[in-house]
Amino acid sequence: MTFYSYYPFVCDTLEVENEVEESMENHNDSHSREEKEETEHLNEPELEDFLFDDEEKPPKSRAGILLTRSIAVLIALSLIISILAVWVNVFNLPSFSFLPKSNELSKIENIKDYKKAVVTIEGNGTKGTGFNISKEGSIITNHHVIESMSPITVIFPNGEIMRAEIEEDYPDLDIALLEVEGKGLPYLEIQNGGKWKKGDSIYVIGNPLAYNQIVMEGDITKSGERLFLSAPIEKGNSGSPVIDSEGKVIGVVYAITIPSIGSADDQAGLAVPVDRIPVLP
Numbered sequence: 001m002t003f004y005s006y007y008p009f010v011c012d013t014l015e016v017e018n019e020v021e022e023s024m025e026n027h028n029d030s031h032s033r034e035e036k037e038e039t040e041h042l043n044e045p046e047l048e049d050f051l052f053d054d055e056e057k058p059p060k061s062r063a064g065i066l067l068t069r070s071i072a073v074l075i076a077l078s079l080i081i082s083i084l085a086v087w088v089n090v091f092n093l094p095s096f097s098f099l100p101k102s103n104e105l106s107k108i109e110n111i112k113d114y115k116k117a118v119v120t121i122e123g124n125g126t127k128g129t130g131f132n133i134s135k136e137g138s139i140i141t142n143h144h145v146i147e148s149m150s151p152i153t154v155i156f157p158n159g160e161i162m163r164a165e166i167e168e169d170y171p172d173l174d175i176a177l178l179e180v181e182g183k184g185l186p187y188l189e190i191q192n193g194g195k196w197k198k199g200d201s202i203y204v205i206g207n208p209l210a211y212n213q214i215v216m217e218g219d220i221t222k223s224g225e226r227l228f229l230s231a232p233i234e235k236g237n238s239g240s241p242v243i244d245s246e247g248k249v250i251g252v253v254y255a256i257t258i259p260s261i262g263s264a265d266d267q268a269g270l271a272v273p274v275d276r277i278p279v280l281p
Contacts, residue, residue, distance in 0.1 A: 098208070098216055098232055105215040110247055111203065115213050116186035118205045118241065119156050121164070121178075123149030129206035129239040130154065130178065131249065132187045133280070137180035139164060140277075141239035142254050143171045146178065154180050157213060168279050173272055174254045177279050188241055191248035193275030198223050204231045204253060204269065206240030218269075226270050227251045233269035242271045250274055 105111055117132045121141055128145030132138065139154055146152055152164040160182075168177040197220065204216045218231030227242060233256045242251035251271030259265040274280050 098214060098234075099211075102214045102216065105203070105217060106213075111205075111215055113186075114188065114203070114241075114243055114247060115205055115215070116157055117188045118213065119154050120207050120212055121145055121149070121239065122153045122155065123151060127207060127236055129237060129253075131205075131239070131241040132156075132185055133190060133249070134187050135183065135185055137162070137182035137185050138167070138187075139178040139180060140241075140249075140252060140280075141176055141178065142252065143169055143174045143176045144254075145239050146176050152178065154178065156185070170278070173276060175252060175272055175277050188243070189248045190274050190280050191244055191246065191250045193273075196220060196223060196227075196244060196250045196273075201245050202229060202231065202250070203243045204229065204233065204237065204240050205243065206237040206253065208234035208236040211236075221268060223273075225273070225276070227273055228257070229253075229269035229271060230266075231269055237269070252277070 130141035
């Protein structure tokens with residue numbers, strides 16, 4: 001009787017089956033890993049996930065926004081006002097009328113000499129006019145020009161700068177006498193009292209608006225406790241000398257008249273006559 005052994009076959013079969021199973025498991029594992037990687041890849045966050053939505057943005061403080069806008073508006077208004085102030089001072093309408101005439105009058109030799117004694121008075125950001133009446137330095141101006149100045153600076157046309165002290169003050173007349181330390185300074189002479197009348201020609205030299213050493217001419221339209229002048233007077237002319245045809249001072253400019261609406265009167269300059277000022281000879 002012949003016996004056959006099936007063990008090798010069975011073993012081979014089992015080995016084949018094991019190999020198949022291992023191959024399938026490996027295939028399944030590989031497939032699973034690929035699916036997992038693909039899933040992970042698909043589940044990666046988008047760029048938009050890192051950005052805030054409008055609703056997620058930190059809310060801005062309403063008070064902060066209003067404060068920022070208010071500051072910006074104030075800065076803009078300040079710049080506009082500053083620019084307008086400069087243009088108004090430099091390119092104002094009155095200056096177009098008196099500048100050509102002043103240039104013409106300033107060519108006259110006598111007026112050139114008068115101008116040397118007319119000074120600029122400055123302090124605390126304000127400016128006015130004054131004039132010297134002695135070689136040692138006695139300056140006449142208005143009380144309201146120097147009332148709030150501290151210190152008071154006097155500048156002569158040649159560029160000489162001096163510190164001034166108040167020697168005499170007459171608020172009721174709106175007149176002040178300042179003293180500076182100097183020698184051989186240019187000065188103007190004072191006219192004897194009463195030697196002027198309506199219709200007399202006069203010159204006014206001063207520092208109106210943004211200008212210095214401006215000469216204006218006119219005449220006396222009314223004489224009395226005050227002199228009324230037809231010469232154009234502007235802000236900054238306060239303290240200007242009123243000079244007659246002899247080259248002597250007969251008054252000190254201090255204000256202007258303001259005609260009422262509908263009035264036929266013209267604006268006039270006002271000056272204190274020198275014979276009303278106690279300190280003058």
